[in-house]
Amino acid sequence: MPELPEVETVRKTLKNLVLHKTIENVTVFWPKIIKYPLEIEQFIDALKGETIVDVGRRGKFLIIYTNQYALISHLRMEGRYGLYPKNEPFDKHTHVIFYFSDETELRYRDVRKFGTMHLYLKGVEFNQPPLSGLGPEPFSDEFTVKYLQTKLKKTNRKIKPALLDQKLLVGLGNIYVDEALFRAGIHPERLASSLKRKEIALLHDEIVATLSEAVKMGGSTIRSYVNSQGEIGMFQLELYVYGRKGEECKKCGRPLVKTTVGGRGTHYCPNCQRIR
């Protein structure tokens, strides 16, 4: 579900909801979500009495900071957070509840149960999985044309799976990778190492522009995404190719196609994005 623009929107809305709240207790209904510490009791005990001091993001990971800890949360396909009054019933897809000292609680819901949480003492979180080894943020100075060129040159993968690799660059998922490739006029099955300097420069700029525009629109809602305040995104209205199979290309008018690349559904315009 969420790629960088959606996670960034969740970060902002979640921060508004939970900043300065103190966790009194935690219930975990589906223990497999908690990846670290290995013992669920340690996870729960550590958070008792902690106050939320910030909500950050690294790639597609949310980071909920308390006095002492960093809670790393990945929403995967369908994870979502919401603040509820204590007396409101919760459904079978609610897997973790953080009870606050006021009359509210933060609930983590995840229909597919793919999401993950890691809890570390603050300061070491970036040196541990799952944050260790991640590539640069697309909006950082580190993500330059030169960097992208160097990385793409030395891989044998197709460009789409290469860009989806969070070790190369964080934030792109199936929607935005298709969008960025279309906007740069690059076929998703091109070998990454075959891209010319000029194409890489354009691709770099379109990755940044696409993600940036999507953040401004609160992300894309395709079927289930909502932010922590239950609001949908608006960037789906701006999409060029994702989910538009058979519809007219907004640039050339020819029908868009959908194939599978690297095991992922892939949308593109056969006219605007040529193999070579």
Next chain:
DNA sequence: AGAGGTTCTCGGGCGC
């Protein structure tokens, strides 16, 4: 019925 916005693990292939 199979695909869906994600990423981890596993095993094969290849090079040193």
Next chain:
DNA sequence: TGCGCCCGAGAACCTC
């Protein structure tokens, strides 16, 4: 042969 890296396939789970 052994090791390590790279890459693709499959798995984790539920809904429509």
